[in-house]
Amino acid sequence: MVHSESFTIPTRGRGTVELTDRVQQAVASSGVGVGLCSVFVHHTSASLIICENADPSVRSDLERYFARLVPDGDPLFRHTLEGPDDMPAHVRSILTQASLSVPVSGGRCDLGTWQGLFLWEHRADGHRRRITVTVVGDAP
Structure with a gap:
């Protein structure tokens, strides 16, 4: 059995948006x-992460770490067509990931107690990000 669906998530600029509930809904509707x-994000300046979902300071710390690791406006970058955050957003997405695989058990994503699925927006301004969830497996 295979089920696939796509949806769009609005972002408010740099930061994370939790996708766990929306992905769990897709898994439930799949019948698997x-x-x-x-889970796949169709963009080159946003990424997906599995991260702690209980304490938002974990994600804030990640954002501050990446701001230090890949700063906006770094003179090293030539690709600046869309502004000083353009190439840093691409680097950030490459250092993280565009897709995630999660086991399904009992008709749900089998995540750990403190794990959540997040879209991580790497651009300074908000965007609309397309996500595709594909579920493959056996019916219960």
Whole structure:
């Protein structure tokens, strides 16, 4: 059994948006009891992460770390067509990931107690980001 669906998430600029509930809904509607869930973001300046979902300071710390690691306006970068955050956003997305795979068990993503699925927007301004969830597996 295979099920795929796409949806769009608005962002408010740099930072994370939790996708866990929306992905769990896609898994539930797939009818898959045991299998694999793939989540994919269709953009080169946003990424996906599995991260602690209980304390938002974890994600704030990640944002500050990446701001130090890949600063906006770094003179090293030539690709600045869309502004000083353009190339840093690409680097950030490459250092993280465009897709995630999560096991499905009992008709749900089998995440750990403190794990959540997040879209990480790397551009300074808000965007609309397209996400595709594909679930493959067996019915219960």
